[in-house]
Amino acid sequence: MSNDVSTDIVSWLRARKPEIERIDLDQNLLESGALDSLQFVTFLLFVEQLRGESIPQDLVVPENFRSVNAIVSCFFARTEGARTSATADVGRM
Amino acid sequence: MNMNAQQFANKLSARSQSLAYDVHKYFDWPDQLPTDAFWIGPELTTVYGTEYCARASETTLKRLSQAETVNLFSIFAHGESALLQTLMKSWLRPELAEFFRYLTHFADEETKHTCFFVEFCVRYGGGVLPSRTLTLPSTFPPDVERMLGFLRILVFEEIGDYFNVRALDDQRLPELVRRVHQRHHLDEVGHIAVGWRIAAHLLASLGDVPQSTLETAKRHIESYMLSSVQGFYNPDMYRRAGFEDPFGVHAALLEHPARAAANDAILTRARRRLHALWTRGTGEESGQEDKGEMNDVK
Numbered sequence: 535m536s537n538d539v540s541t542d543i544v545s546w547l548r549a550r551k552p553e554i555e556r557i558d559l560d561q562n563l564l565e566s567g568a569l570d571s572l573q574f575v576t577f578l579l580f581v582e583q584l585r586g587e588s589i590p591q592d593l594v595v596p597e598n599f600r601s602v603n604a605i606v607s608c609f610f611a612r613t614e615g616a617r618t619s620a621t622a623d624v625g626r627m
Numbered sequence: 628m629n630m631n632a633q634q635f636a637n638k639l640s641a642r643s644q645s646l647a648y649d650v651h652k653y654f655d656w657p658d659q660l661p662t663d664a665f666w667i668g669p670e671l672t673t674v675y676g677t678e679y680c681a682r683a684s685e686t687t688l689k690r691l692s693q694a695e696t697v698n699l700f701s702i703f704a705h706g707e708s709a710l711l712q713t714l715m716k717s718w719l720r721p722e723l724a725e726f727f728r729y730l731t732h733f734a735d736e737e738t739k740h741t742c743f744f745v746e747f748c749v750r751y752g753g754g755v756l757p758s759r760t761l762t763l764p765s766t767f768p769p770d771v772e773r774m775l776g777f778l779r780i781l782v783f784e785e786i787g788d789y790f791n792v793r794a795l796d797d798q799r800l801p802e803l804v805r806r807v808h809q810r811h812h813l814d815e816v817g818h819i820a821v822g823w824r825i826a827a828h829l830l831a832s833l834g835d836v837p838q839s840t841l842e843t844a845k846r847h848i849e850s851y852m853l854s855s856v857q858g859f860y861n862p863d864m865y866r867r868a869g870f871e872d873p874f875g876v877h878a879a880l881l882e883h884p885a886r887a888a889a890n891d892a893i894l895t896r897a898r899r900r901l902h903a904l905w906t907r908g909t910g911e912e913s914g915q916e917d918k919g920e921m922n923d924v925k
Contacts, residue, residue, distance in 0.1 A: 564763055572850040574761040575858050576881070582873035588863065591757035599761065 539584055539610050543602050545582050559602045569599065585609050632824060633652035635691070636729040639817045646813060650739035653810065658882045660751050660801050665689055666696035668797050671790060673860045678886035679876060683868075696804065697752030698774075698861045699790060703811075704744040705758040706736045706783050713776040720773075722832050729821055736814040743807060744815035747921045761901060771836060771844055774829040778848050778901070781822040785897035786855055788815045823900060845905060857881060 543598040544557050547568050554568050565567040569577060587611060592619050660666065669688050672695055674680040711734055717723060718730045748755045765772040791812035795805055797911065860880050865873035878884050903909055 565903060571763045572847070572854040575759045575854060578695055578759045578761075579862060579874070581879070583862075591759075594759065594761055596761065596763065 539606055540602050543581070543585055546577070557578060557602065561602075562599055562600050564596055564603070574599075581605060581609060632828065633725045635824060636726045636821060640729045640732055641737065642817055642867075643729070643814075647659050647800060648739075649741045649920050654746075654803065656746065656750055657801075657803060657848060660693075660803065662693065662765065664801055665692040665799050666801065667692045667699070667790070667794055668799060669744065671793060672696075673864075673880055673886065674876075676889060677880065677883050679880070683870075687869050691864065693753075694864040694867040695859070695861075698756055698864050699809075699859065700747050701752070701756035701758075701825075702743040702858055703787055704741050704748065705757050705760070706787075707741040707744070709762075710780050710783065711737055711741075713780060717773055717776065722828065725824055727816075732819055733821070736818070740811060740814065743810070747803075747807060756861070759858070767844060767847075768836065768840070769900065770829070771840060774826060774833065774843055775847060777822060777826050777829060777838055779851055781819065781826060781900075782848065782852050782897050783855060784815050784819050784916075785900070786893055787897065788812060788819065789893045789896070791815065797922060823904070823909070826904060830904060831908060845901075848856065848901060852894050853890070856893055860886075 540559055547557055548554065549575065550573060551568055554566070556567055557563070561568065567594075570571070578589065578594065597604070599605055653780075663822040665688075669675060669680070669692060672680070672688065672691050674683065674688075674691065683691070714734055714737075716728060718727060718734075723730065745755055767775060787916055788811075790806045794800060795808040795812055797805065862873035865876045870876050900911075903911065
């Protein structure tokens with residue numbers, strides 16, 4: 535499943551940034567510009583769709599989206615590795 | 628900075644003082660809002676003009692309009708919060724000195740907006756919906772980023788006011804919802820008017836910025852506008868309204884030509900004013916359309 539997810543994520547990113555010829559699985563997506571803040575909402579929804587459930591807001595931190603492997607590890611491999619933020623929304627605390 | 632800008636800011640400050648209100652007393656919050664009513668007009672929902680709208684029952688469309696009102700107000704609440712942070716990072720800078728007094732009204736009014744949007748979401752939507760945004764460090768020089776920060780504020784407010792002016796007198800909506808839009812609009816008129824003045828001033832104050840950086844900044848704002856509008860398309864709301872395959876609905880709507888046209892309509896005024904800013908150095912338009920609201924505060 536993880537390989538399929540990785541392929542889907544890379545395909546999504548490349549479709550939106552065709553000028554980026556190659557995306558390695560460990561490449562830093564945020565520093566390389568393959569993923570930027572303006573496309574992030576749509577990207578997050580795409581990851582949620584692949585995952586089949588929403589991603590809690592505390593897990594939406596740069597560290598968890600730094601690379602394709604990090605995304606897969608945090609949100610698809612059911613590991614304990616996901617970093618969290620300390621914030622929560624009013625009414626949901 | 629000339630006296631006209633100073634006088635303009637003073638006039639807006641006087642307007643804000645005359646329109647000041649206690650946000651904790653301003654609204655009468657009913658225990659419940661009617662669930663058999665639209666909370667935004669169906670033509671403002673994100674499925675309007677598509678087969679999803681045509682196939683949906685009126686009950687489903689009403690549920691979607693209610694869910695998307697909570698989504699809209701949640702986005703506004705998160706946006707106001709980001710706006711305040713941007714504003715307060717810059718408002719003591721000397722180039723904004725003439726605007727400072729009005730900017731304190733601006734911040735006060737935006738804080739009040741946050742109060743009533745949060746109150747609404749907590750009372751009628753189960754809480755403020757989580758933000759899906761991720762803020763990353765800017766890649767622009769500080770003065771360009773400062774200008775872009777104000778432009779993002781402006782675009783956000785222009786988009787918000789698109790909904791305000793269409794909802795504030797819509798008799799299909801509950802009175803409270805209309806009143807929220809009326810109050811928001813009343814304040815936003817001033818914010819938008821002064822915002823374009825500030826943006827023009829910051830653009831004129833830029834140092835020796837390469838043309839390529841300016842072009843990248845223009846593309847950034849265009850992308851920001853599109854991503855802001857796309858934020859209204861929330862699969863969680865399709866699920867709340869009872870649509871099957873909410874992620875599929877979301878993906879289809881983002882590619883739907885009717886929705887692309889609707890998105891363009893939301894962004895028309897902001898794009899016109901941005902064009903005026905980039906080409907003539909002012910966000911004030913030379914044509915007749917939409918001049919009424921700007922003139923309200925002149």
